[in-house]
Amino acid sequence: MYVVIYLSVLMGKSKMSFHILTIFPFMFQGFLNESILKKAQGNGVIEIQIHDIRSFSENRHHKVDDTPYGGGAGMVMTPQPLFDAIAAIKKKVSEGEDGDLRLQTPVIYLSPRGKRLTQPLAERLAKKHTSFILLCGHYEGIDQRVIDALVDDEISIGDYVLSGGEVPAMVFVDALSRLTPGVLGNEESHQEESFSKKLGRKKEYPHYTKPADFRGMKVPDVLLTGHHAEIEKWRQGQLK
Numbered sequence: 001m002y003v004v005i006y007l008s009v010l011m012g013k014s015k016m017s018f019h020i021l022t023i024f025p026f027m028f029q030g031f032l033n034e035s036i037l038k039k040a041q042g043n044g045v046i047e048i049q050i051h052d053i054r055s056f057s058e059n060r061h062h063k064v065d066d067t068p069y070g071g072g073a074g075m076v077m078t079p080q081p082l083f084d085a086i087a088a089i090k091k092k093v094s095e096g097e098d099g100d101l102r103l104q105t106p107v108i109y110l111s112p113r114g115k116r117l118t119q120p121l122a123e124r125l126a127k128k129h130t131s132f133i134l135l136c137g138h139y140e141g142i143d144q145r146v147i148d149a150l151v152d153d154e155i156s157i158g159d160y161v162l163s164g165g166e167v168p169a170m171v172f173v174d175a176l177s178r179l180t181p182g183v184l185g186n187e188e189s190h191q192e193e194s195f196s197k198k199l200g201r202k203k204e205y206p207h208y209t210k211p212a213d214f215r216g217m218k219v220p221d222v223l224l225t226g227h228h229a230e231i232e233k234w235r236q237g238q239l240k
């Protein structure tokens with residue numbers, strides 16, 4: 001615990017916070033309560049809050065969507081619940097911040113139209129901000145006025161269309177959490193992964209563990225030598 005706080009102070013960063021706006025809050029249960037993210041939340045290195053968009057709806061049936069102007073298939077998420085939800089979260093996070101809030105806590109709309117999430121983009125964002133508001137769309141998407149007035153960035157996780165922004169939000173949180181000091185046991189592990197700067201943005205070398213001979217499939221000899229320079233050379237040669 002103290003090591004984690006010390007590391008954070010040393011790196012000049014406080015904990016990383018994610019506020020996720022969704023109409024399906026239960027989708028996040030397994031994701032938040034297992035493995036590295038569970039541990040990181042327990043250690044106080046990251047904080048993830050799920051906000052149910054429906055609870056901000058002024059509609060008595062908690063409706064959050066309506067038919068599109070101009071016609072067409074599908075529904076569009078209405079502006080009111082999103083404007084109010086974002087205002088409420090911004091008010092909450094601003095209590096612990098000074099300066100330009102828009103720069104400090106960006107509102108990110110997960111969208112297939114957005115810029116592609118890559119490792120360099122994840123690194124830039126993790127360096128620049130300590131909190132994020134992530135907006136998960138559904139149906140045909142969200143009313144453009146929300147994007148125009150409140151969204152700082154639109155981010156896509158790839159060129160395909162998913163049913164909702166929840167899986168992309170999980171991808172975003174996972175990728176950025178790994179870059180947050182104190183989240184991974186070994187601070188170097190994320191520096192030597194696929195797409196990292198240290199590996200020249202290439203894909204990582206293969207890994208092997210015990211046994212050295214598994215059903216006739218052998219671990220490359222060089223890895224058993226204990227010769228670090230040779231191992232390093234072999235690994236560099238395996239980068240793709």
Ligand code: SAM
Nearest residue numbers: 110111112137140141156157161162164165168
């Ligand atoms: N009508 C939209 C279009 O053609 O671009 C697709 C809407 S999609 C069915 C519903 C929601 O899923 C979007 O509002 C967005 O939040 C999310 N989504 C879908 N694909 C995504 C992707 N590749 N990256 C990020 N978010 C995505």
